[in-house]
Amino acid sequence: MTMNLCGRSNGRSALDLLTTLPVPGGSPFLFPADQGDGPFTAAPDTLRRLRAVAGLIDVTPHMLPHTFASVAGDLGFSDLTIGALLGRAARGITQGYVHIDAAQRRAANRVAEDIANRLEP
Numbered sequence: 001m002t003m004n005l006c007g008r009s010n011g012r013s014a015l016d017l018l019t020t021l022p023v024p025g026g027s028p029f030l031f032p033a034d035q036g037d038g039p040f041t042a043a044p045d046t047l048r049r050l051r052a053v054a055g056l057i058d059v060t061p062h063m064l065p066h067t068f069a070s071v072a073g074d075l076g077f078s079d080l081t082i083g084a085l086l087g088r089a090a091r092g093i094t095q096g097y098v099h100i101d102a103a104q105r106r107a108a109n110r111v112a113e114d115i116a117n118r119l120e121p
Contacts, residue, residue, distance in 0.1 A: 011112020
């Protein structure tokens, strides 16, 4: 069964990893609800479980987007692209007209791939 990843622009490396994980109880969700058929919606508890499984106890919720943005900056992506990757609203009038969906997907994939490469032994 394929997991439902909400149709968002995710890094290819992250998607490849997530699709190899076993699906709990046959649910289409990586983190199914404790009751009912929907997704698990308690983000803090989910992050706590992820940190424990990954052995990243000192990682805070703030560190995740900060690290992703830092790697994107290191790779030379613009503030506009990084902001879009993080889901930040465009601030200027011109930025409101800029559509970067394809560029955003490429950037997300490149950043995720770079992070995955840094994590490999």
